[in-house]
Amino acid sequence: xxxxxxxxxxxxxxxxNLDPLTILIRFGQPVITIVVLGTMFSSIISSNVTGGSxxxxxxxxxxxxxxxxxxxxxxxxxxxxxxxxxxxxIFSGPFLRSEYLGGLVLTxxxxxxxxxxxxxxxxxxxxxxxxxxxxxxxxxxxTVALGSIFFAGLLIALGTRLRxxxxxxxxxxxxxxxxxxxxxxxxxxxxxxxxxxxxxxYGNPLTYAANTIRDAFNGTLGRADLVAxxxxxxxxxxxxVSAVAAFRKLDLGPIQ
Amino acid sequence: MSxxxxxxxxxxxxxxxxxxxxxxxxxxxFDLRPGEILGLLGRNGAGKTTTVRILTTLLPPTEGTAxxxxxxxxxxGRALRARLGVVLQSESLDFVTVERNLTLYxxxxxxxxxxxxxxxxxxxxxxxxxxxxxxxxxxLSGGERRRFQVARELMHDMEILFLDEPTVGLDAIARxxxxxxxxxxxxxxxxxxxxxxxxxxxxxxxDRIAILHLGRLLALDTAxxxxxxxxxxxxxxxxxxxxxxxxxxxxxxxDLAGQRAAVVSPAxxxxxASSVVLRAERAEELLPWxxxxxxxxxxxxxxxxxxEATLEGAFLGMIGDDASEATDGGSADAGRPxxxxxxxxxxxxx
Numbered sequence: 001x002x003x004x005x006x007x008x009x010x011x012x013x014x015x016x017n018l019d020p021l022t023i024l025i026r027f028g029q030p031v032i033t034i035v036v037l038g039t040m041f042s043s044i045i046s047s048n049v050t051g052g053s054x055x056x057x058x059x060x061x062x063x064x065x066x067x068x069x070x071x072x073x074x075x076x077x078x079x080x081x082x083x084x085x086x087x088x089x090i091f092s093g094p095f096l097r098s099e100y101l102g103g104l105v106l107t108x109x110x111x112x113x114x115x116x117x118x119x120x121x122x123x124x125x126x127x128x129x130x131x132x133x134x135x136x137x138x139x140x141x142x143t144v145a146l147g148s149i150f151f152a153g154l155l156i157a158l159g160t161r162l163r164x165x166x167x168x169x170x171x172x173x174x175x176x177x178x179x180x181x182x183x184x185x186x187x188x189x190x191x192x193x194x195x196x197x198x199x200x201x202y203g204n205p206l207t208y209a210a211n212t213i214r215d216a217f218n219g220t221l222g223r224a225d226l227v228a229x230x231x232x233x234x235x236x237x238x239x240x241v242s243a244v245a246a247f248r249k250l251d252l253g254p255i256q
Numbered sequence: 257m258s259x260x261x262x263x264x265x266x267x268x269x270x271x272x273x274x275x276x277x278x279x280x281x282x283x284x285x286f287d288l289r290p291g292e293i294l295g296l297l298g299r300n301g302a303g304k305t306t307t308v309r310i311l312t313t314l315l316p317p318t319e320g321t322a323x324x325x326x327x328x329x330x331x332x333g334r335a336l337r338a339r340l341g342v343v344l345q346s347e348s349l350d351f352v353t354v355e356r357n358l359t360l361y362x363x364x365x366x367x368x369x370x371x372x373x374x375x376x377x378x379x380x381x382x383x384x385x386x387x388x389x390x391x392x393x394x395x396l397s398g399g400e401r402r403r404f405q406v407a408r409e410l411m412h413d414m415e416i417l418f419l420d421e422p423t424v425g426l427d428a429i430a431r432x433x434x435x436x437x438x439x440x441x442x443x444x445x446x447x448x449x450x451x452x453x454x455x456x457x458x459x460x461x462x463d464r465i466a467i468l469h470l471g472r473l474l475a476l477d478t479a480x481x482x483x484x485x486x487x488x489x490x491x492x493x494x495x496x497x498x499x500x501x502x503x504x505x506x507x508x509x510x511d512l513a514g515q516r517a518a519v520v521s522p523a524x525x526x527x528x529a530s531s532v533v534l535r536a537e538r539a540e541e542l543l544p545w546x547x548x549x550x551x552x553x554x555x556x557x558x559x560x561x562x563x564e565a566t567l568e569g570a571f572l573g574m575i576g577d578d579a580s581e582a583t584d585g586g587s588a589d590a591g592r593p594x595x596x597x598x599x600x601x602x603x604x605x606x
Contacts, residue, residue, distance in 0.1 A: 015350075019351070080351075084350075085349075092314060092340070094338035096333070
């Protein structure tokens with residue numbers, strides 16, 4: 001049976017660019033964070049601050065983190081395809097630009113959602129699933145999916161603009177660092193958080209994602225989460241449209 | 257190759273400009289017949305790669321038309337590309353072993369798994385990639401990578417194969433092997449567009465050759481016809497039974513001037529010589545005249561031979577060996593009237 005072009009591209013993305021070591025590191029890093037950071041900080045951070053154990057606070061953050069992992073995977077796949085002239089080679093075959101982009105987005109989603117599964121499996125002994133309803137699971141998956149599309153779109157758009165590997169990977173690393181540490185992935189916003197930092201946190205989509213996922217885990221989903229999902233959906237749409245626009249104008253020739 | 261069948265590719269006044277007035281190619285009109293191997297020959301920046309990219313729908317033309325397998329390249333899109341094979345000039349690789357790369361590429365093209373497996377084996381053997389089978393692209397030599405790229409493209413079925421400098425970096429044996437295989441495929445009906453800098457291999461492989469210079473098509477014909485027409489001056493060697501005396505040499509020099517030919521050796525007018533070497537623009541046409549001249553001066557010759565015409569001679573005759581290099585960004589020359597460029601064609605006596 002012949003698979004549709006998008007699915008063939010997804011299989012190719014996983015086969016050609018995602019070696020076992022990369023996958024291990026991508027999923028291993030947040031797992032280590034949950035186990036080591038969670039355990040060590042649980043003993044020194046008051047549960048009053050995090051509303052429970054620090055590990056229980058951290059797990060939803062690491063689930064939200066998967067949207068960056070997926071987005072980065074997609075951005076890197078695209079960059080490497082460009083660098084090694086595979087975009088041009090693929091487009092000399094029976095594929096459309098939209099299918100290639102679709103393949104990247106689907107790869108991102110699959111990677112992120114598998115990541116969500118891994119983080120939840122690792123986090124279960126720490127947090128339990130008592131409060132996670134089917135609606136909560138849906139909210140977690142939707143949040144990560146929208147966030148992944150946002151980061152994938154952003155990095156693909158960036159990848160179309162830059163012609164230097166150093167520039168691309170430096171910006172990508174900086175962006176990751178910036179987005180992760182200026183969000184509520186690792187710590188909550190409290191009354192003692194400096195205003196400017198709090199404002200920056202709220203300008204970061206990862207904050208909305210982490211908060212929504214945390215509420216889903218705690219069974220406290222509410223109107224604010226709906227608004228957060230709406231914001232994420234808009235951001236994902238804008239980033240994806242930017243990627244499509246940049247991609248349409250892209251000279252397919254390799255980067256030298 | 258069948259010249260009676262309808263062309264599988266036809267361009268008319270095809271052009272591409274990167275910016276207003278900066279044409280990479282212009283006024284290209286040629287065709288490709290079923291089972292034919294057409295060589296695109298030219299210097300760096302001549303427009304070969306741009307032409308291939310347009311014909312494979314990677315780049316939309318800004319002027320003229322190109323119809324490939326009955327479809328306009330502007331609108332043919334995926335349906336057209338599904339019937340083409342393209343080996344691009346740039347190295348393109350996936351980060352898996354050579355063997356996996358081949359089957360993966362087959363998978364991408366929708367080749368059934370079993371067919372892809374057996375075809376991969378065939379390609380590995382044909383392109384001598386057995387040693388490289390389990391290696392990843394970065395562990396391959398330059399020649400292996402190029403062989404791999406050609407092999408990979410042959411994993412799927414196609415009606416026209418575009419090869420943009422496929423033999424760069426290959427040793428003579430590998431090159432010969434690939435060219436022989438391409439010839440066999442053409443005999444089985446595959447039409448091929450082949451770009452190269454290597455004149456000898458174009459001569460060996462191509463049914464017809466299009467010579468591009470600064471984005472313009474200077475000539476399109478068989479290699480033999482190009483050699484005859486543009487081969488420029490060639491040497492004629494004559495072995496006389498008796499030495500040519502200085503006064504007869506002087507007379508020969510005078511008479512040859514009217515024939516667009518000159519004496520190369522003996523260079524000195526003072527000493528008699530039995531071996532005479534001439535240089536003539538139309539060497540074959542000069543032979544009867546020369547024979548009559550020798551007999552008319554009571555001389556005899558043992559042997560008279562003409563240096564074989566080469567494609568290189570024709571190529572250099574056409575573009576001139578001091579032709580200015582076109583820039584990557586395209587050439588303003590491509591916008592000139594064809595006659596202006598063609599007037600440079602035809603080497604003079606040196």
